[in-house]
Amino acid sequence: MTDPYRLILASASPRRLQLLQQIGIEPYALKPADLDETPLKNESPRKLARRLSESKAQAIYKAYKEDETLSGCYILAADTVVAVGRRILPKTELAEEASQCLALLSGRTHKVYTGVCLITPKGKTRNRVVETRVRFKRLSEEMDPYIASGEWRGKAGGYAIQGIAGSFVVNLVGSYTSVVGLPLNETANLLIGEGYPLRLKWLGGAQ
Template sequence: MLYLASKSPRRRELLGRLLSGRPGSEFGLLDIDIPEHPQPGEPAEDYVRRVAREKAGAGLLHVVGNPSAIVLGSDTEVVLDGEVFGKPADDADAASMLRRLSGRTHQVISAVYLVSAGRELHAVSKSDVTFAELTPAQIDAYVASGEPHGRAGAYAIQGLAEAFTVRLSGSYSGVMGLPLYETATLLREFGLLDDGVPEPETADAGR
């Protein structure tokens, strides 16, 4: 059985979307909480991969009594000039992050690990996101919306932040928190994803 080691409702939604309508589409949820702090001198990509792996490993410990369990762990971070922007501590921290991202192109790194008792695979997605120049009023209004809370880099690409995202090169789902192409590739490697395309609900379904 597949388990998702994450508290994130966005990852739950994305994984559910990927598996929807396919055989064996059910997956369990594991409430995993591990420290998420870069180590001194740790490169951003190494940090993201480490956290994703630790989430998957911690999740596997939760289901150690199930030898057929496969656990998916993922982490997504915003990186600017080599610095990892985690989740903002408060409104002031969120505003500070947004001021630094304003008018700049930053990188979003997402890592995915799929682990079982005897196997481990991983993939990394990197995307470039460019923000428009944000006025102080725009930043204040966005912070006041509450959307930056609990979001890496203090924004949600699928939410109000779409209005100031000028360009995205890479994986939209990866910026959201779970890169679906990479995740699908790993699931196929584990035999958990059928390559067949689900049948449409009606024969005359159109766009």
Template sequence: MLHLASKSPRRQELLAQLGMEFGLLDVDVPEQREPGEPPAAYVSRVAREKAGAGLLKVVASRGAVVLGADTEVVLDDEVFGKPADAADAARMLQRLSGRVHECISSVWVLSAGREQHATCISQVRFEVLTQARIEAYIATGECFGKAGAYAIQGRAAAFVSHLSGSHSGVMGLPLHETARLLREFGLMD
């Protein structure tokens, strides 16, 4: 049985898009970057910790497989997590305006005796955003709870002038890599 260790509705939707049936596990893992930790290593570690915390909850279930994922926006080695408030969201969006940033998504799949992972790095270019557009976007509330203060699947899609990589990865779960991992575990054809 597959379990998703995530509270993210987007990850749930994306995993369901693959035709997978799965249970949900509510895990609480601190998302704090260690000093000097490279962004991709940080994202991978957090995804692994989420999957590991989920596996501890279902360890008694024979054949349980847990998927954990993390996605972060990175610009100039700064990891943009979820904004703390509107001012933080505005700061992030101003920094991303007119620039190319990376969106790093890491996926870990664990069972009692096995683990596999994959990381997907996409480049996203935002057009130049006026202060008025930033304020209007923040007012929608869509920016909250999202890495980098934006949702590519929502209104912020209008900010993206170019994407190189995985659209689903920017959303929070790179489907190509996820499907490959699930096939390796015998959960998909």
């Protein structure tokens, strides 16, 4: 009989994997979805986060729906968007991009939106988008060494809050784990609400 409580994480992010493990979930499989993440014309940051997280989950659901090993799993996907106003910042791949992002974020408040999508074994789709406000200190001497570190590469907005850039944050209102990449409270509630026995996994205690 197929275990009804297996979970596929539709992401290759080590941060999201670590966050799931933090609350007692060891995914059955990691299946990242390779999608075009370009925002649509006039698409808001919130809508982009929701669309991309759902598109990733749906892509994996469709790809493995007929797979005997992976069908019947819960599928969890997430996507994080960093924005200044309605301006969506890129997932930086070039030093120049990262410098431009940090210049925008310096000394001001920005918003981080993380969309979470859960598809149940029966094909039901559930969504959440979590908004967090983050304020950076004014950056000056930090800029060049930070760019030289390379930590910004592939990160939305050019930074990872769990890394060096955590020292830039002077205020955060919302979910810290959402800024890292997966809002744990909302994710846990989605899973529990759809019958995933999360709390039973805690009974054995932390390993």
